[in-house]
Amino acid sequence: MSAPILEVSGLTIALPPGADRPNAITDINLALGPAEILCIVGESGSGKSVLSSALMGALPRGLTIASGGIALNGTDLTRQTERAWRDIRGRRIAMIPQEPMAALNPSTRVGRQIEEVFEIHGRLTPQERRAEALRLIEEMHLPDPARIAAAYPHQLSGGQCQRICIAMALSLNPDLLIADEPTTALDVTSQAQVLKLICELRDLHGQGVLFITHDLGVVADIADRIAVMEKGRLVEIGAARQILQAPAHPYTQKLIAAVPSFATKSRPRPAVEAGACLQVQGLAKTYGRTQALKPCDLVVERGTTLAVVGESGSGKSTLARLLIRLVEPTSGAAMINGQDLAKLSGAPLRKARRTIQMIFQDPFGSLNPRRSVGDVIARAAALAGADRASARQIAKDLLERVGLSAAAYARRPSAFSGGQRQRVGIARALAMRPDILIADESVSALDVSVQAQVLDLLRELQLELGVTIIFITHDLRVAAGISDQVAVMKRGEIVELCDTATLVNAPAHPYTQALIAAAPGRGVI
Amino acid sequence: MKRYLRPTILIGAGLVGLWVLVALFAPWLAPFDPLKSLSPLALPGTPAPGGGVFWLGADLLGRDILSRMIYGARPVVALSTLATLTAYAVGVTAGLLAGYFSGWIDTALSFLANVILSFPVLVLYIVVIVALGPSPINVVIAVTFASAPAVFRIVRTIAADLKQRDFIAAAVTQGESTWRILFIEILPNATGPLTVDFCLRLGYTTIIIGALGFLGLGLPPPAPDWGGMVNEGRALAFAFPHLVIFPCLAISSLVLGLSLLADGLNEARDGQGRGS
Numbered sequence: 001m002s003a004p005i006l007e008v009s010g011l012t013i014a015l016p017p018g019a020d021r022p023n024a025i026t027d028i029n030l031a032l033g034p035a036e037i038l039c040i041v042g043e044s045g046s047g048k049s050v051l052s053s054a055l056m057g058a059l060p061r062g063l064t065i066a067s068g069g070i071a072l073n074g075t076d077l078t079r080q081t082e083r084a085w086r087d088i089r090g091r092r093i094a095m096i097p098q099e100p101m102a103a104l105n106p107s108t109r110v111g112r113q114i115e116e117v118f119e120i121h122g123r124l125t126p127q128e129r130r131a132e133a134l135r136l137i138e139e140m141h142l143p144d145p146a147r148i149a150a151a152y153p154h155q156l157s158g159g160q161c162q163r164i165c166i167a168m169a170l171s172l173n174p175d176l177l178i179a180d181e182p183t184t185a186l187d188v189t190s191q192a193q194v195l196k197l198i199c200e201l202r203d204l205h206g207q208g209v210l211f212i213t214h215d216l217g218v219v220a221d222i223a224d225r226i227a228v229m230e231k232g233r234l235v236e237i238g239a240a241r242q243i244l245q246a247p248a249h250p251y252t253q254k255l256i257a258a259v260p261s262f263a264t265k266s267r268p269r270p271a272v273e274a275g276a277c278l279q280v281q282g283l284a285k286t287y288g289r290t291q292a293l294k295p296c297d298l299v300v301e302r303g304t305t306l307a308v309v310g311e312s313g314s315g316k317s318t319l320a321r322l323l324i325r326l327v328e329p330t331s332g333a334a335m336i337n338g339q340d341l342a343k344l345s346g347a348p349l350r351k352a353r354r355t356i357q358m359i360f361q362d363p364f365g366s367l368n369p370r371r372s373v374g375d376v377i378a379r380a381a382a383l384a385g386a387d388r389a390s391a392r393q394i395a396k397d398l399l400e401r402v403g404l405s406a407a408a409y410a411r412r413p414s415a416f417s418g419g420q421r422q423r424v425g426i427a428r429a430l431a432m433r434p435d436i437l438i439a440d441e442s443v444s445a446l447d448v449s450v451q452a453q454v455l456d457l458l459r460e461l462q463l464e465l466g467v468t469i470i471f472i473t474h475d476l477r478v479a480a481g482i483s484d485q486v487a488v489m490k491r492g493e494i495v496e497l498c499d500t501a502t503l504v505n506a507p508a509h510p511y512t513q514a515l516i517a518a519a520p521g522r523g524v525i
Numbered sequence: 526m527k528r529y530l531r532p533t534i535l536i537g538a539g540l541v542g543l544w545v546l547v548a549l550f551a552p553w554l555a556p557f558d559p560l561k562s563l564s565p566l567a568l569p570g571t572p573a574p575g576g577g578v579f580w581l582g583a584d585l586l587g588r589d590i591l592s593r594m595i596y597g598a599r600p601v602v603a604l605s606t607l608a609t610l611t612a613y614a615v616g617v618t619a620g621l622l623a624g625y626f627s628g629w630i631d632t633a634l635s636f637l638a639n640v641i642l643s644f645p646v647l648v649l650y651i652v653v654i655v656a657l658g659p660s661p662i663n664v665v666i667a668v669t670f671a672s673a674p675a676v677f678r679i680v681r682t683i684a685a686d687l688k689q690r691d692f693i694a695a696a697v698t699q700g701e702s703t704w705r706i707l708f709i710e711i712l713p714n715a716t717g718p719l720t721v722d723f724c725l726r727l728g729y730t731t732i733i734i735g736a737l738g739f740l741g742l743g744l745p746p747p748a749p750d751w752g753g754m755v756n757e758g759r760a761l762a763f764a765f766p767h768l769v770i771f772p773c774l775a776i777s778s779l780v781l782g783l784s785l786l787a788d789g790l791n792e793a794r795d796g797q798g799r800g801s
Contacts, residue, residue, distance in 0.1 A: 324698050350700030358698055366691035370713040383699050425695075432699060 004031040005175050005208040006055070011068035013050055013059065024050040024063055025232045032176070035206040037199070039219040039240070041255065042229035043447035044418075048212050051229075052180050055210070056095060057085040073175060091121055094169035096179040096198075100161035104153040110164045111137070111149025117171045136167040141197065158312075159190025163197065173205060180212045187311035187474065192518035195222050214447060216259045217477070217521025220244055228252045258452040259521065260477035262504045267459065270303040272466035277302040277435055278323070282332035285318055292318040294493045295332055300485075302435075305462065305469040307479035307500070309515070310489035316472050319489070320440045323470065324358050325349075337435060354384050357429035361441040363421035367413040373424045374399070374409030380431035398427040402457060419450035426457065430465070438470045443478065455482055476515050480504050488512045534789030537724075540782025544775075548598040556580075557589035559596040559749045569767050582767040585757060590767065593749040594775050600744055601751055601779070604661055605730040608668035609723065612730075615669055616676025617719075621707040623677070624684025635681070638674035646671050650733060654742040661744065664737060668730050679722060683715040717794050724787035728780040735776045751776050 011028040015021065025047040032038050042048045053059050055070060057080060070077040072092060080088065089095075097103035105113060114133040118124050124132060137145040140163040153161055162182060169177060179198065183191040199222060202209055213219060219226055223240040228251065236249040247253045280298040284291070293315045300306045310316040321327045323334050325341045333340045336355050344352055360366035367376060377395035386394055396406040402423040404416075413421055422442060429437055439458065443451040459482065462469055473479050479486055479500070486503045488496040488511065496509040507513045547554060556577055557563065563573055567583035581590040619638075623631040641649070653667035687693060688711070696706050737743040738752020746753060751772045758768025 326694055326697060350702065353698055353700040356698070358695070360691040360695065362691055366695055368692045368710055368714070370716075371710075380699055383701070428695065428699075 004033050005073055006030075006032040006210070007069075007071045008051075008055075009069050009071070011051075011054065011070060012066045013047075013054060014064050014066040016062040021232065023066065023232055025054075025229075027068070028234050030227055030234065030237060032208040032210060034175075034208055035202055037202060037209040037211055037222055037224045039211045039213060039223035039226045040229060041213060041216060041219055041226060043214060043255075043449065045231070046229040047232040048229050049180060050232075052095075052178050052210070052212055055176075055178055056089060056093060087121075090117060090174070091172045092174050093176045093178065094172070094174040096162070096166055096169050096177065096182040098181040099185050100158060100165045100182075101153060101185070103165055104161055106153055109150055109152060110156065110161075114149075114164065114168050114171060117168050121172060123172070132171070133167075136171055137164070139170075139201075140164070140167050141193075157190065158186050159194060162186060162190075162194050166194075166197065166201070170201060170205065170207075174207060177202075177207045177209045178212070179209060181214070182211075183218060184213070184215070188476070188515060188520075189311065189518045191218070191520065192221075195520070198222065215520060216244075216256060216448070217519065220521035228255070254449060258448040260448075260451075260475065260481050262477055262480045262516070262519070268463060270463050270466040272303040275302055276300065277337060277468040278470070279335040280323070280332070281335075283319070283322055283329055283334055284331045285322055285327065286330045291492050293322065296494045298487065298494075298497070300436075300468055300470065302468055303462065303466045304484040305471055305482055307471045307473060307483035307486045308489060309473060309476050309479045309486055311474055313491070314489040315492035316489050317440060318492070320358070320438050320470065320472050323436075324356050324438055325353070354432045355434055356436040356438065357432050357434035358438045358440060359422070359425045359429050359442040361445065363418045363425065363445060364413075366425050367421055369413055372410050372412055373416070374411075377424070377427050377431045380428050384432045394431060395427070398431055399424075401430075401461075402427045403453075419446050419454065422446060422454055423457070426454075426461070430461065430467075434467065436468045436470060438472065440472045441474065442471075444473065444475070451478070458482065475519075476504075477519055488515065528793045529789075531789055531793065533785045533792065537782045537785030537787075537789055540778055541786060544598050544779050544782070545602055547595055548602040551595050551599055555589075555592035555595040557592040559588060559592040560747055561589075562587040563589065566761075566765055566768075568765075581771045582765075584754070584768055585761065590754070590771055593754060594751070594771060597749040597751045597754065597772070597775070598779075600661065600748070601731060601734055601776075604664055604734055605668075605727055608665040608734075609672065609727050609730050611665055611669040612672035612726070613676055613719075613723065616673040617680050617712070619673070620677040620680025621684050621711060624681040624686075625688050625703075625707060625711065627685065631681070634677065638677050641671065641674045642678075646733070647736065650737060651740070651742065654737065659737075659742050659745060664734060664743065667737075668733060671733075672726060672730065676719075676722070676726070679718060680715060683718065684711050687711050687714055721787050721791045721794070724783050724790065728783035728787070731776065731780050731783065 008028055008030050012026050013024045015024050028051060030038065040048045040051065050063065054065065055077070057077060065078050104110060111133045114136055115129040118129045118132065134145045134149055137148050142148045142160060142163055148156070148160070183194050186194060195218065198209065211222060225238065226240050226243040227237040228235050228243070228249065230251045236243060236247065236252050243252060244256065247256055276299050278298065278300040280296060282295040282297065283293065284295040285293040298306070308316045308319060322329050329342055333342060339352060341349065341352055367373065374395050377398055378391040381391040381394040382388065396409060399406055399408050404420060404423055413424070416424065443454050446454060455478070458469065461467065471479065471482055483500050485497065485499045487494045488509065490511050496503065496507065496512050503512065504516070507516055564571070564579065564583050565585060565587040567579045569580060569582040571579050571582065573579050579589055581594070583589055584593070619634050623634040649671045650667045653670055654663055657663040657666065693706060693710060696710050734743060735752035738750040739756045741756060743752050744750045754772040755769050758765070762769045
């Protein structure tokens, strides 16, 4: 390795007193060479974002560098004034944001936003800036640069916005590029394209790239070297191949084991009477002129799992909301045990709703912050017909069943982590004793290891209770691990529906094939 | 709990609590009968005929000002609380319905609220009181009519935001009744901003009741009423400032207390952080 661009030595950043640990990050040592991609991997709370904000000289209020140094080509970054930082940021270090849509100004054309970077740093004439912005847009492989430059961010897709952000980051040809979860908010296919682009640009310009992510699949696709962080410490650092194939540290091994893969698992079926639990016939929904869901047909056997896979805007959430009747169908019917919820109203509808329950996507928005989790679950049990005393007991039993203690009963949701809240959500849904459980992206907001635990829990519960599960996800790898059959959706339409093993091993539809090809980390992990 | 022990809250609660106690125990605290004519225009500190002292002087008809102030706290405290509560009952219910259901209910209720809010408040009170006649109940009706739209706006905004959250969707899919979703799931999440607004609104109502009394639209004489006392003393205020100053101090101290309380509660809420 030639002389490193970035050297972090013994960096320790202190948290304010009263936090759960004394330091956000402790004694971090790492170096990054030119044209190298170093992936920093860790779960939430591992300190990876604190590290990246320290490198940008933008530590959150209350955090201070306790000891250690950061050197960028010999410049000590820990002793720069705010004025000096303004010159360093953008020119020597640039950042690719996590949420491209939020990082762009919604009221300014994107071409103009790229020109602004030059303007702020006092470079080039107005004509040169415009030409340079167009050249950068073209370099990002965006079609029709002139049209893109004149577009506002909301007229572009997430992947296109991220390319604009990358163009802005590269505009002044910085030495170091920091990418903080740059593809987390993107669909799998655009994620694959953006990752390819980052590799290509690195080869072209020779920047060092510090790539922060929680997704080991992405890491496998892009990393030259990998650094694994846990609770603020660097537990392992080394060449990508070595870490992925022969991880030395137990935490790395655990992380790699938890990554979902396409391996389908045969597993015992719950003992329930055979027959269809859910029958969907010609179910469709249109909003004005947009067809959110084209007429679709589905049959799900009792005690089995159907995974619905699709990218954002594919209509998978619309399907879930139609099944559970949070929205009214435009046409068609969804029969749950022979009963169509859409034909009911008033009290009979409220009673029939018990049969189909949902575990929501956002563990922070799906629990009422003002009610204790025990009350929430007990109320669900009471609605399912239990009396007051037994509802309390059911709630306590369920809390233990999903891996929380009965002592959690009186606590408010704010006392729990994301994974724990998702367990509360599962307990609440189960308290209704439903026939069908819909999990709408229920694990996508969770860290991989927690995600694996929640998936295991769902499998166990299905075996024990014989509940039918509709599992909605954007991640075909997760779907493969949990489902008996998979429905692949695109633009409001089910393009392929078959059993999981066939779908993964011999996908028939070109879109399914593209999804499988785009899945990060395929073949390495 | 500790974050509520801040000076603004302590002073505010002290002032408000003082007037509530005065209102409750008026018959034991007042040195004289508030309606009895004793010694017209006596200055503060003058001994009263038949024993006792006019600590704050006597008014034009010779009635003890301190006693009238003490008795005058009763209608102010009772009416402003009652009127604000009814304004809340109407505003909260309408706001929850409009925010949760949106659609034509929201359009209709919001239009009505905007129409009412577009009138100058005092003119609105005068119109209602003149139409219905001055009486305690009509003061309550007037205040409800004029204040409910503002409460409605706050609650409507909060409800419209909260109904997008998944925990409301969860309640719907569990088969909860609309009534429970509105009052058990949504309303408790609005208590923070509503508590602060309640204290501020009590203050406005106190001022308004004083203003109505001053305009002769409050309690019919000779009942002791702070606003009425200021009005009666107005003509002689330059010669005998004590006729006006003390009732004014009563009104401002109560309103100041309520405003401090609202400020303090707001600060305490901010300090607690938005996350929880």
